[in-house]
Amino acid sequence: NAGVTQTPKFQVLKTGQSMTLQCAQDMNHNSMYWYRQDPGMGLRLIYYSASEGTTDKGEVPNGYNVSRLNKREFSLRLESAAPSQTSVYFCASSEGQLQYFGPGTRLTVT
Amino acid sequence: AQSVAQPEDQVNVAEGNPLTVKCTYSVSGNPYLFWYVQYPNRGLQFLLKYITGDNLVKGSYGFEAEFNKSQTSFHLKKPSALVSDSALYFCAVRDYRDSSYKLIFGSGTRLLVRP
Numbered sequence: 001n002a003g004v005t006q007t008p009k010f011q012v013l014k015t016g017q018s019m020t021l022q023c024a025q026d027m028n029h030n031s032m033y034w035y036r037q038d039p040g041m042g043l044r045l046i047y048y049s050a051s052e053g054t055t056d057k058g059e060v061p062n063g064y065n066v067s068r069l070n071k072r073e074f075s076l077r078l079e080s081a082a083p084s085q086t087s088v089y090f091c092a093s094s095e096g097q098l099q100y101f102g103p104g105t106r107l108t109v110t
Numbered sequence: 111a112q113s114v115a116q117p118e119d120q121v122n123v124a125e126g127n128p129l130t131v132k133c134t135y136s137v138s139g140n141p142y143l144f145w146y147v148q149y150p151n152r153g154l155q156f157l158l159k160y161i162t163g164d165n166l167v168k169g170s171y172g173f174e175a176e177f178n179k180s181q182t183s184f185h186l187k188k189p190s191a192l193v194s195d196s197a198l199y200f201c202a203v204r205d206y207r208d209s210s211y212k213l214i215f216g217s218g219t220r221l222l223v224r225p
């Protein structure tokens with residue numbers, strides 16, 4: 001039982017490049033989330049998916065898109081990366097009150 | 111809107127001493143409050159939660175938190191700190207909107223326990 005997994009662990013992009021962050025959970029949870037973590041700002045919600053087939057914007061969605069591919073997988077895409085998107089990205093899943101987090105992806109955009 | 115505030119960026123404490131990490135909240139309705147811990151290069155791990163009931167909530171690794179409605183606080187405590195408790199701690203409040211639960215996180219407090 002791996003919980004929430006994320007790939008890649010690290011990534012360096014040049015401004016304007018695109019990439020997709022992958023997230024999968026094996027706990028059969030309905031809800032999944034993408035956060036970014038920046039120093040002094042805690043975690044901010046980018047997008048979430050309350051259930052398979054639905055996605056909604058969170059607090060900071062600009063510059064990102066998401067896909068809820070199936071119940072297990074929820075990907076985050078940066079179409080044209082910008083230095084302001086340098087951050088640590090966390091995926092989470094939940095069923096009810098608790099959220100379970102993946103190990104994170106550290107993204108640097110130069 | 112629901113929110114939480116963590117007024118201290120960092121808390122320093124000596125091993126064996128009690129520790130407190132502060133959190134205050136602002137909610138409409140009854141608060142659902144959480145503490146998470148993040149060790150270096152790891153994701154967040156759940157420590158404890160307050161939903162209803164006793165104001166003193168016990169959680170993982172010997173941590174507890176005290177819910178105080180009059181002061182709108184939910185401070186994290188431990189009677190005797192360990193060096194291994196050094197980590198980043200986040201307070202969070204549940205927000206229910208658009209038929210789904212979300213967590214609103216504080217900015218985090220770094221706990222440093224010195225030997």
